[in-house]
Amino acid sequence: xxxxxxxxxxxxxxxxxxxxxxxxxxxxxxxxxxxxxxxxxxxxxxxxxxxxxxxxxxxxxxxxxxxxxxxxxxxxxxxxxxxxxxxxxxxxxxxxxxxxxxxxxxxxxxxxxxxxxxxxxxxxxxxxxxxxxxxxxxxxxxxxxxxxxxxxxxxxxxxxxxxxxxxxxxxxxxxxxxxxxxxxxxxxxxxxxxxxxxxxxxxxxxxxxxxxxxxxxxxxxxxxxxxxxxxxxxxxxxxxxxxxxxxxxxxxxxxxxxxxxxxxxxxxxxxxxxxxxxxxxxxxxxxxxxxxxxxxxxxxxx
Amino acid sequence: xxxxxxxxxxxxxxxxxxxxxxxxxxxxxxxxxxxxxxxxxxxxxxxxxxxxxxxxxxxxxxxxxxxxxxxxxxxxxxxxxxxxxxxxxxxxxxxxxxxxxxxxxxxxxxxxxxxxxxxxxxxxxxxxxxxxxxxxxxxxxxxxxxxxxxxxxxxxxxxxxxxxxxxxxxxxxxxxxxxxxxxxxxxxxxxxxxxxxxxxxxxxxxxxxxxxxxxxx
Numbered sequence: 001x002x003x004x005x006x007x008x009x010x011x012x013x014x015x016x017x018x019x020x021x022x023x024x025x026x027x028x029x030x031x032x033x034x035x036x037x038x039x040x041x042x043x044x045x046x047x048x049x050x051x052x053x054x055x056x057x058x059x060x061x062x063x064x065x066x067x068x069x070x071x072x073x074x075x076x077x078x079x080x081x082x083x084x085x086x087x088x089x090x091x092x093x094x095x096x097x098x099x100x101x102x103x104x105x106x107x108x109x110x111x112x113x114x115x116x117x118x119x120x121x122x123x124x125x126x127x128x129x130x131x132x133x134x135x136x137x138x139x140x141x142x143x144x145x146x147x148x149x150x151x152x153x154x155x156x157x158x159x160x161x162x163x164x165x166x167x168x169x170x171x172x173x174x175x176x177x178x179x180x181x182x183x184x185x186x187x188x189x190x191x192x193x194x195x196x197x198x199x200x201x202x203x204x205x206x207x208x209x210x211x212x213x214x215x216x217x218x219x220x221x222x223x224x225x226x227x228x229x230x231x232x233x234x235x236x237x238x239x240x241x242x243x244x245x246x247x248x249x250x251x252x253x254x255x256x257x258x259x260x261x262x263x264x265x266x267x268x269x270x271x272x273x274x275x276x277x278x279x280x281x282x283x284x285x286x287x288x289x290x291x292x293x294x295x296x297x298x299x300x301x302x
Numbered sequence: 303x304x305x306x307x308x309x310x311x312x313x314x315x316x317x318x319x320x321x322x323x324x325x326x327x328x329x330x331x332x333x334x335x336x337x338x339x340x341x342x343x344x345x346x347x348x349x350x351x352x353x354x355x356x357x358x359x360x361x362x363x364x365x366x367x368x369x370x371x372x373x374x375x376x377x378x379x380x381x382x383x384x385x386x387x388x389x390x391x392x393x394x395x396x397x398x399x400x401x402x403x404x405x406x407x408x409x410x411x412x413x414x415x416x417x418x419x420x421x422x423x424x425x426x427x428x429x430x431x432x433x434x435x436x437x438x439x440x441x442x443x444x445x446x447x448x449x450x451x452x453x454x455x456x457x458x459x460x461x462x463x464x465x466x467x468x469x470x471x472x473x474x475x476x477x478x479x480x481x482x483x484x485x486x487x488x489x490x491x492x493x494x495x496x497x498x499x500x501x502x503x504x505x506x507x508x509x510x511x512x513x514x515x516x517x518x519x
Contacts, residue, residue, distance in 0.1 A: 003410045010407070207391045210353065211452075212380035213408040215373075 011220035015228055018197075018221070029193060033186055033233025037280055038240040040179040041268065045241060047171045049265050054164050061138055061157055063128040065145050068152040075150040076124055082148070083126060088141055091129035097122045123152060135162045183283055186233065190226045190287030197222065198295045209299050219292045223285055230284025234277035241268060303329045303460070303491055304350055309359035309369075311345050311515075319345040321515045322359070327493060329459070332486045334502050335495040337512035343495035344388070346512070347462050350493070351383045352376045363460075381409060384453030384490075386463035390445055392437045398424065398448055399433040405456045423455040427481065443474035450481060460491045467498045479504055 019026045065083075067076065076094075083092045100122045105111040128145075130138055142156045198205065205218055245265050256263045268276075304327040311320040319342045327333050335343045348354040349361050352368045361369045368379050393401055402423055406416040424430045427447035429440075437445055446466065453461060463482070467475040479501050486492045496502070502509065511518040 006412070007410055203391070204393055207393060208404065208408060209377070210380065210385060210387075210391065211405050211408060212377045212383075214377045217377075217408060 007217065007220070011224050014221040015224040018225060019228065029189070029229060030232040030236055032189055033229060033280065033284070034236025034240060036182045036185050036189075037233055037237035037276065040175055040182055041237050041241050041276065042244070043171070043175045043178060044272075045245065045265070045268060047168060047175060050164075050171070051168060052266060053263075054168075061130070061133055061160075063130060063138065063142060063145065064155040064157070065126040065128065065151055066153045066155070067124045067126075068150045069123050071124060071150040079126070079148065079150065083128065088131055088137070089128055090131045093127045095125040095127060097124045100125065135165060183279075186230065186280065186283045187287035187290070190229055190284045191291040193229070194222050194226060194288045194291035195295050197225070198292070205296070205299060215296060218296060219289075222292045223288045226284040226286070226288025226291075227281045228284070230280040230282065230287075231277055233284070234280030237280070238268060238273045238276060303327055303331075303364060304493070305362045306346075306349075307360055307362075309349065309356045309361055311342075311349065311354060312357045319515055320349075320356075323515075323517055325510055325517065327491065329491055330486070330489050332483075332492045332505065332507040333494070334505075334507045334509045335493065335512060336497055336502065336509055337518075338497065341512040342515045343512055344464055347464055347493065347495050350460075351385060351462060352379050377408075381405075381456065382459055384456070384458035384461040386446075386449050386453050386461070386466050388464045388468065390449045392445060392448060392452075394437050396436075397433065398429060398435050398437065398440070401437065401448060402451045402455050405452060409456055419455055420451075423451040426454070427451045442469055443471075443477065446470060446474065446478060447481070450478070454485060454490070458490070460493065461485055463492070463494045463496075465496055465498075466494060467496065467501055472500070475501060476504070 065079075067079065080092065080094060083089055097120050101114065101120050104122070105114055128141075130141055132138075138156055142154045145151055145154045208218055245267055249264050252263055252265065304325075306323050306325045309320055309323045310318065312318045323342075323346070335346055337343055345354060349356055349369070350363060352371060356369045359369075360367050363379060364382065366379065368376075371379060393404070396404075399420060402420045403416060406419060411419070421430060421433070424433055427450050429444060429447055429451060432440065432444070437448060440448060446469075450466075453463075461482070466478055466482070470478060475498065482492055482494065483505055492507075494501075494507070
């Protein structure tokens with residue numbers, strides 16, 4: 001156990017020494033990985049911000065029910081009680097037709113036109129807040145209300161919610177595709193870096209194998225190198241995005257103040273940042289493992 | 303300790319380096335493998351430490367058939383050996399001390415214990431004062447002694463040397479012969495492939511002569 005720990009410590013120390021021996025090359029390598037990872041991270045941050053913005057600022061979707069023009073007071077009472085008893089309904093607001101007409105007169109400035117109509121063209125209505133705001137649930141409610149007697153028309157103002165939902169889904173897909181592509185790039189970068197290292201250390205590897213080094217022993221420093229490269233790249237990506245957001249928030253603050261609003265962009269959360277670093281580190285390790293397995297095999301007899 | 307039975311080695315391309323070789327080396331022996339170049343001396347050594355596998359026949363080292371070992375078991379066989387190569391195979395970007403440290407690193411020695419052993423080995427070959435030097439700054443004889451120090455630092459039971467005196471002038475060759483003899487005297491089995499007749503005359507070892515891949519009688 002002690003020996004095992006010592007071997008690993010040695011592998012890590014050797015890796016860090018290698019990184020420090022060529023500081024510029026190491027910095028560029030880490031930079032490449034960092035920039036590659038920053039790209040999907042930026043998209044992810046934009047999505048997260050959009051989502052939280054939508055949740056904060058958007059009104060809850062409502063269902064408007066318009067009754068038939070010939071609906072009697074008893075019909076209205078009947079529907080109102082049915083709505084109040086309905087388990088999926090959070091809030092019911094009755095909008096009598098006279099009230100609606102007064103509102104329309106006041107708001108639209110069409111009072112002359114309306115006065116000339118002679119009779120009220122508007123139906124009685126209900127405005128419903130549903131308990132669940134998912135588009136699918138709202139649509140189900142709409143279809144249900146539509147089937148009731150004396151209900152003429154049900155309007156669901158969830159189009160915006162559906163659009164936002166679809167947009168976010170698309171955004172998530174883009175982030176996923178981008179992340180997959182750049183994950184591949186990370187693996188490729190480490191693969192080639194490790195390959196180059198193995199080539200430059202040919203003599204050392206050959207001698208080590210001749211005097212009894214096992215494959216894991218030789219592979220270990222390379223695997224650590226890949227993992228450290230990925231980890232450092234992940235941290236770099238996070239720093240890039242953090243700095244970008246900090247700059248943006250600074251400007252955004254003075255801009256939105258002029259409009260009397262306050263918008264600040266959310267930073268990458270700590271668990272997200274941690275999983276990014278872990279993921280990058282794992283990918284670096286994978287690239288190094290592939291490269292080492294591939295390029296060390298030629299040293300074996302036959 | 304080492305036994306070959308009907309060992310043949312044919313390289314890809316058809317060249318047959320060894321043909322039906324039978325030999326036995328006892329623990330503590332000093333053996334010279336002699337013969338002109340191309341007789342199969344190097345191949346014989348490479349078969350012993352599993353750098354090459356025999357085409358047919360079996361090579362036993364300490365009762366283990368090294369010709370049929372899994373690749374992952376080979377490193378542990380190699381640790382029984384101290385190897386001196388024809389071209390030394392020193393690491394020229396590492397100091398004398400680090401070169402000798404390598405085998406102990408590989409086995410996984412504790413650092414302070416390992417450092418003691420490295421100094422003892424360097425002392426034995428007379429390079430203690432040069433532990434921080436790089437191999438290029440050493441003379442040919444010193445490089446050869448450095449190679450010996452690396453070969454014996456982990457106290458192997460068998461020392462294999464391929465043409466150890468090939469690039470040395472006579473005085474260095476004598477010195478090296480004495481070193482090899484001293485290891486043999488403390489019980490290390492020493493197997494040397496050489497065509498250096500003067501060395502053989504001085505050390506009086508058992509001789510195994512190879513001729514076109516066969517043992518000459």
